[in-house]
Amino acid sequence: MTDPIDVEVQKHGEDSIQRELFGTRLGFILAAVGSAVGLGNMWRFPYRVAEGGGAAFVTLYIILTLCLGIPLMLCEFSVGRRTRLSPIGAMRREGGGAWPLVGFLGVLTGLLILSYYSVIAGWVVRYGIEGILHGFAADPGAYFEQVTTGVAPIVYHIAFMVLTITIVSVGVEKGIEKASLILMPVLFTIVIGLAVWAATLVGSGEGYSFYLAPSFEELLNPTTLAEAGGQAFFSLSLGMGAMLTFASYLSRHENLNREATTIAFSDFGVAFTAGLVVFPVIAALGLQSQVSASTVGALFIALPGAFVEMGTMGRVVGIAFFFALTVGAVTSAVSLLEVVTASMIDEFKITRRPAAIGAGTLILLVGLLPATSLDALGVIDSITEWFLAVGALCMTIFVGWRMKDPVAEMVDGASGFFAAVVPTMMLFVKFVMPPIIAFVVFWSGRNAFNTLVTTLTGGG
Incomplete structure (x- = not known):
């Protein structure tokens, strides 16, 4: 059921500003899922799984997505919907003091992620075009x-950023929502179809075993735990203000608890299904070593090589795979640019189109560095993963200890089970989540520092 969401007017003292809202509940869900589902599911996820011991990483990723991801998303939703503002303004209004710096960190994180995300998306587009015109390289x-x-x-x-700017500049309902309503069902269909096809490959069993049978030794590995947490934040678009911004376009009667649960499970479903495509293909063709060799091994080297070996069918499957990647990249890029655009609209009181063009142009220029250096791309990726964890920790502390009566906001529009669990969940947010996320902050910060040092000293 896609009931229309009523347009609301937000009051700022004597000023009345009509804030854009999503036109339907389905549109919001698909836009938020589109933000979460992207290259993080199909580019980073296979590499992280391979590096983290296969199913052990997947197990921890599931646990952290459910135990940390859903509550944290609900925290962002509650701040965004209550304030009707983007991250900086929302933290200023609800927290005051130095809290707007947390919002600024989220905006900066989104900007930096999109600067290299767009570069990788450009690679994806080129692979897809090459597959259509000439087939995949031998x-x-x-x-x-x-x-x-x-x-x-x-x-x-540049071309990918122009497309992203165009969608965001049109607006929430006519641009972001409409694109999500069209693109997300296409992505779901392709990924599921590819997973069904992968199951028919001879020799795929080893891939399933690696992917689905956890090693208990790896489950206790702190690196695996920290990287699973970082992947959960990255994949769910948490810690950068994206979900906070999207929630600022929601009406009061939306069930935030239900939507957070739906989005988290949808995101995990796509990531998990993508693994059911990648690992059977890798195992069937004996390309396991290429997956763990680098963050790009599975997506841009091993899989295209597999598609070549499969002949005509491989070319068809490869084109479908890279088209699905392109769809996911577009929907995620749109959400990242929207965080920066919405912040410019709120902070500088300018209209959407110049804000989108200004924000997009800035990101485009920053992206020239990772576009010309893989080392720079790797460093920015590591640093932003740390930023996401820091943002997640700050948001947890803010909602748990600073925000006035967050439970009231979370249960507004909820009923039954979803409303009943909120008080208990808030105890979890206050006392359990901060130390867990703090561990992820420490570990991801250490990894980011090591990556930076290795790159600067010429070891990367």
Whole structure:
């Protein structure tokens, strides 16, 4: 059921500002799922799984998504819907003091992530076009080097950012929501179809075993725990203000608890299903070593090589796979740009179109660095993963200890089970989540520092 959401007017002293709202509940859910579902599910996830011991990482990722992801998303929803503002303004209004700096960190994180995310999305688009026009290269390693060097990655990065700016500049309902309503069902259909196809491959059983049978030794590995937490924040778009911003476009009668649960399960479903595509294919063709070699191994080297070995069917499957990746990249990029755009609208009181163009142009310029250097891309990726964890920790502390009566906001529009669990969940937010997320902050910060040092000293 997609009941229309009533337009609301937000009061700022003597000023009355009509804030854009999503036109339907389904539109909001698909937009939020689109923010969560993207390259994080199909680019980072397979590498993190391979590096983290396979099913052990998946198990921890599931636990952290349910125990940390849903409550944290609900925290962001409650702040965004109550204030009707983007991250900086929301933290200023609800917290005062230095809390707007947390909102600024979220905006900065979204800006930095999109600066390199757009570069990777450009690679994806080029692979898809190449698959359609010529098929996939016989030497995927050499082709990847060609894709990531020279002028081409800059051109594709610019083209992808122009597309993202265009969608965001149209508006919430006519741009973001409409794009999500069209693109997300397409992505779901393709990913499920690919998973069904992968199950038919001879030799895929080893991939399923690695992916689905956890090692208890790896479950106790602190690195695996920290990276699973970081992946959960990245994949669910938490800690950067994206969900807070989307919730600021919601009406009062929406059930925030239900929506957070729906979005988290949808995001996990796509990530998990993507693994059911990647690992059976990798195992069937004996390409396991290429997955764990680097963050790009599975997506841009191993899988294209697999598609070549499969002949005509591989080309068809490869085109579908990279098209699905492109769809996910667009929906996630739109949400990242919306965080920065909405903040510019609220802070500088300008209209949407110049805000989207200004924010997008700034991100485009920052992205020229990762577009010309894989080392720079890796450093920014590590630093922003740490930023996400810091943002998540700050949001948990803010809602748990600073925000006035967050329970009232969370239960507004909820009923039954969803309303009943909120008081208990808030105890979890106050006392259990901060130390767990603090551990992720420490570990991801250490990883970011090591990555930076290795790159600067020429070891990366």
